[in-house]
Amino acid sequence: MKKKTGLISEQMSAQRKRLVLLGGMSLALGAAIVGQAALLAESVEKIFVQRASFSSVAVILGILLAVMAARTLLSYGNGRIGLRMAASAKTDMRAALLRKLTRASMPAALRGQTGGKVSVALDAVDEADSYFSQYMPRMMEAAVIPILILVVVFTQHMNSGFIMLVTAPFIPIFMILVGLKTKNKSEEKFAQLAEFSGTFLDSLQGLVSLKLFGRARQHEQEIERSSIGYRDATMDILRIAFTNTFMLESIVMLGIGIVALELALQLLIFKSLSFHTAFLILLLAPEFYSLLKNTGTAFHSGRTSMGAIGKVEEMLAGTRDEGAVNPRREDGGITDGISGADRMITANKPGSDDMSLTRMPPIIELRDVRFRYAPDSFELAVGNISFGPGKHIAIVGKSGSGKTTLMHLIAGLLKPSSGEVLVNGTPLMHYDEDSWFGHVSYITQHPYIFAGTFADNIAIGAGRAVSRDDVVQAAAAAGLAAVASELEHGYDTLVGEGGRGLSGGEKQRLALARAFLKRPAVILFDEPTVGLDLQTERVLQQSIALLASKATMITVAHRLYTIRNADNIMFMGDGTLLGCGRHEELLDCLPEYAEMVDAHRKGGFA
Numbered sequence: 280m281k282k283k284t285g286l287i288s289e290q291m292s293a294q295r296k297r298l299v300l301l302g303g304m305s306l307a308l309g310a311a312i313v314g315q316a317a318l319l320a321e322s323v324e325k326i327f328v329q330r331a332s333f334s335s336v337a338v339i340l341g342i343l344l345a346v347m348a349a350r351t352l353l354s355y356g357n358g359r360i361g362l363r364m365a366a367s368a369k370t371d372m373r374a375a376l377l378r379k380l381t382r383a384s385m386p387a388a389l390r391g392q393t394g395g396k397v398s399v400a401l402d403a404v405d406e407a408d409s410y411f412s413q414y415m416p417r418m419m420e421a422a423v424i425p426i427l428i429l430v431v432v433f434t435q436h437m438n439s440g441f442i443m444l445v446t447a448p449f450i451p452i453f454m455i456l457v458g459l460k461t462k463n464k465s466e467e468k469f470a471q472l473a474e475f476s477g478t479f480l481d482s483l484q485g486l487v488s489l490k491l492f493g494r495a496r497q498h499e500q501e502i503e504r505s506s507i508g509y510r511d512a513t514m515d516i517l518r519i520a521f522t523n524t525f526m527l528e529s530i531v532m533l534g535i536g537i538v539a540l541e542l543a544l545q546l547l548i549f550k551s552l553s554f555h556t557a558f559l560i561l562l563l564a565p566e567f568y569s570l571l572k573n574t575g576t577a578f579h580s581g582r583t584s585m586g587a588i589g590k591v592e593e594m595l596a597g598t599r600d601e602g603a604v605n606p607r608r609e610d611g612g613i614t615d616g617i618s619g620a621d622r623m624i625t626a627n628k629p630g631s632d633d634m635s636l637t638r639m640p641p642i643i644e645l646r647d648v649r650f651r652y653a654p655d656s657f658e659l660a661v662g663n664i665s666f667g668p669g670k671h672i673a674i675v676g677k678s679g680s681g682k683t684t685l686m687h688l689i690a691g692l693l694k695p696s697s698g699e700v701l702v703n704g705t706p707l708m709h710y711d712e713d714s715w716f717g718h719v720s721y722i723t724q725h726p727y728i729f730a731g732t733f734a735d736n737i738a739i740g741a742g743r744a745v746s747r748d749d750v751v752q753a754a755a756a757a758g759l760a761a762v763a764s765e766l767e768h769g770y771d772t773l774v775g776e777g778g779r780g781l782s783g784g785e786k787q788r789l790a791l792a793r794a795f796l797k798r799p800a801v802i803l804f805d806e807p808t809v810g811l812d813l814q815t816e817r818v819l820q821q822s823i824a825l826l827a828s829k830a831t832m833i834t835v836a837h838r839l840y841t842i843r844n845a846d847n848i849m850f851m852g853d854g855t856l857l858g859c860g861r862h863e864e865l866l867d868c869l870p871e872y873a874e875m876v877d878a879h880r881k882g883g884f885a
């Protein structure tokens with residue numbers, strides 16, 4: 280048998296008690312099978328050979344019935360244990376996947392196709408079922424019962440024992456040969472399924488863009504291609520399964536035939552065997568072979584499952600990220616804009632000093648921070664800088680210069696490759712993630728709107744139960760009161776997926792409303808690049824100013840108004856900090872900055 284994968288070994292040790300129970304029940308099942316055959320042989324001999332009266336065999340028949348009932352119960356029990364093991368294993372695997380996905384760093388979380396990940400989390404985990412529900416119970420039975428039967432047959436008739444011993448290995452040998460091929464095919468099938476799901480979801484999400492660019496037909500063909508790939512991989516596995524069954528049946532028939540022939544010769548020609556013994560062995564031989572054959576079928580599904588489990592392991596390993604070191608769960612973090620998967624960066628190291636987080640708004644310092652998304656990719660490098668409590672920092676620079684990356688590093692959403700971000704003098708990575716994110720709000724340009732009511736979407740920002748009054752107040756502060764009153768069911772209108780859509784400006788104000796409920800000490804603000812109407816712009820500016828009055832605010836700034844009013848402007852150029860200071864200072868000493876401001880005034884700022 281192939282070396283078990285890490286996940287399987289983990290499950291085996293976690294479910295050791297059930298495995299021991301399975302072993303015990305298999306032994307009892309073996310005893311019931313042998314007992315049933317012995318009692319049947321005894322009663323047939325008594326009734327048909329010795330012509331004994333029915334009453335004299337009634338007791339034996341009664342015991343036989345009881346043993347048959349026990350055998351059925353034991354088989355059922357083994358099945359139940361297998362199902363329980365499968366249920367726990369699947370729950371554990373899904374939980375592990377979810378944990379990995381939610382703790383992955385932003386770069387790791389963004390890697391790969393969403394549809395592919397969903398397919399692994401749902402389909403591949405489901406496919407793992409048969410390893411525990413079929414393969415394990417059958418393997419356990421195969422490890423115990425055939426040996427028991429062989430011992431009994433050897434004690435009764437050596438020749439038959441030898442025939443069974445010699446023919447039996449053909450079944451596992453064949454199983455191993457087929458199994459090796461099945462596992463590879465199964466991995467291929469899951470790779471195809473993940474690709475199919477990924478392509479399908481991607482195309483579905485970008486349907487409008489695809490139509491606009493006249494690429495819908497091409498994507499349709501792409502979906503067709505990957506669905507055919509998946510179908511072919513499934514058919515290959517089925518082909519192997521059918522060939523497997525046919526070959527196993529043939530081996531079993533041949534084995535039983537040889538044993539029967541040998542028994543007939545000994546019984547009728549050489550007369551060296553009693554009817555009772557011959558009949559007992561004839562009853563045990565099919566049990567012996569069919570057990571091995573069932574093991575063969577279970578082996579096939581077990582190998583398919585192992586392929587699926589391999590995919591799950593691959594995903595668990597794949598989402599593991601050098602930058603993500605957080606061992607803890609997070610669910611109440613930053614209120615807006617980024618999904619749970621994007622948040623997991625800070626670490627909770629022993630001895631962390633969460634006390635200093637009570638000094639809010641905090642002092643934020645950067646010490647020789649460097650960061651790369653991947654080797655040989657864009658590199659960000661920032662020297663030593665410090666921002667006092669409650670300062671407003673604007674990060675500016677041309678597109679792709681690293682503004683968002685820098686903000687994510689300051690927020691702890693990305694872990695520096697070298698250097699440190701200090702909050703109140705303590706490295707950010709030393710804080711408990713929940714405590715830190717409990718003080719932070721992130722208002723992105725495209726906040727995530729969950730499927731739910733308008734009120735629910737605002738309330739989620741608080742991270743605790745809040746009253747409708749609180750929600751209404753937060754909405755008003757964010758300039759959303761008029762929007763809510765225009766909605767069909769007011770605050771109870773369904774928004775997000777499957778509900779009413781919201782405009783870009785409305786979404787950003789909703790993010791603001793979430794932040795108002797939270798009252799963060801650190802605000803990360805990704806200023807809209809697209810021009811909002813004057814009214815919306817003013818509401819946003821006023822609300823942000825109100826929110827930021829008692830907070831440190833870090834803005835990826837595009838508006839001259841915001842830049843000019845910032846306490847510190849970080850001017851980025853191709854991943855390096857070209858200058859840091861107030862507007863007037865940078866105007867005097869940094870020609871690139873003056874050029875940018877000039878271009879902005881003329882309306883050509885990019």
Ligand SMILES: Nc1ncnc2c1ncn2[C@@H]1O[C@H](COP(=O)(O)OP(=O)(O)OP(=O)(O)O)[C@@H](O)[C@H]1O
Binds near residue numbers: 385389677678680
């Ligand atoms: N997840 C990622 N993986 C790899 N590279 C990335 C990733 N995100 C951003 N980059 C690269 O890092 C560089 C800086 O990106 P960043 O988003 O920080 O720029 P920006 O200044 O905020 O740009 P913009 O103003 O256009 O939003 C870019 O070259 C970008 O392609």
